[in-house]
Amino acid sequence: MPENMKEFELILQIQRETLVRAQGVKLGIGDDAAVLEIPAGQDLVVATDTLNAGIHFPVDTSPRDIGYKCLAVNLSDLAALGATPRWALLSLSLPQADSEWLRSFTAGFRSLAEPCGVALVGGDTTSGPLSISLTALGVIEPGRQLLRSGAHAGDLIVVSGTLGGAARILDLLQDGAGLSERRRADRQRLDRHLLDRPRPRLQLGQSLVGFASACIDISDGLLADLGHLLKASGCAARLATDSLPAPAILKGLEDAQRWSYQLAGGDDYELLFTLPRSHAAMIKIWRKALDIDLSVIGEIEAGEGICCMGPDGQEFRPQRTGFDHFRKRS
Ligand code: ADP
């Protein structure tokens, strides 16, 4: 920030524009630290994630979408444990003190914080390349959290929503330079929400407590995140490629290309969970009660690794397996 006054004004603006009533805020923005009251008999659940411009979102992403997404990706982590979100801390690194930009950012943030009952209770504001770091805090009954470990051979593998849409949009935006401006604009209007507006599956996560044997949110791609769950659980998985749920934007692609997006594309923020067969009837109940797509995409097996079976009975091996920040890019 160029001067202290600017920083102070920005913080006041954030405080004003993000005001959401939430339980347990004894002291919020304005002092040196916040004081939160954790309800008796509950544990605190904490997750943090950073979004860097050009890495986690295209540089032309609107501030409104950035404000939404920085909260959404963290709520998705709380959802994976089955927690209920309550509070958030926001560290903002901004190239300049731009109150217009900030107004859009806080509007996007609030559009998710409000319905989820999440209060922004503190943070930090600095100058530098655009980077947003958010810490989400929530609560859960002790011992009830869903873990990556806990899957057993024979469990069903289930995912919410659709897979591969965000990665497809990102590719279209990046290859888009050669398209006519109009077609580019159309594509962005129609489908960018798949990339910019992931829906944290909070209700689903909470409903899975007591039923699912393991759970993870898919942020880096199905194979990568299922791989984490399998490692933690000490087992293997068999997937059926024709059962992977596809968003409309993937329809019309060749099978191998569509499967690659679904298996390896990142940024979907859907939940992947394993369910003992004895609870299989719950899938129908959750679909209806939560108005959510749930697809059984495979089964947990003994051993290690992931085997993806195509409809022809042949194993399918995608070229990419997921997003890794520290992998060399060709
Ligand atoms: P300190 O220098 O003591 O860390 P600051 O001047 O950075 O305090 O912050 C003053 C208050 O504003 C604190 O309550 C802090 O949590 C809050 N705050 C600062 N930046 C943000 C932000 N980006 N979002 C939410 N709260 C913020």
Ligand code: MG
């Ligand atoms: Mg201080």
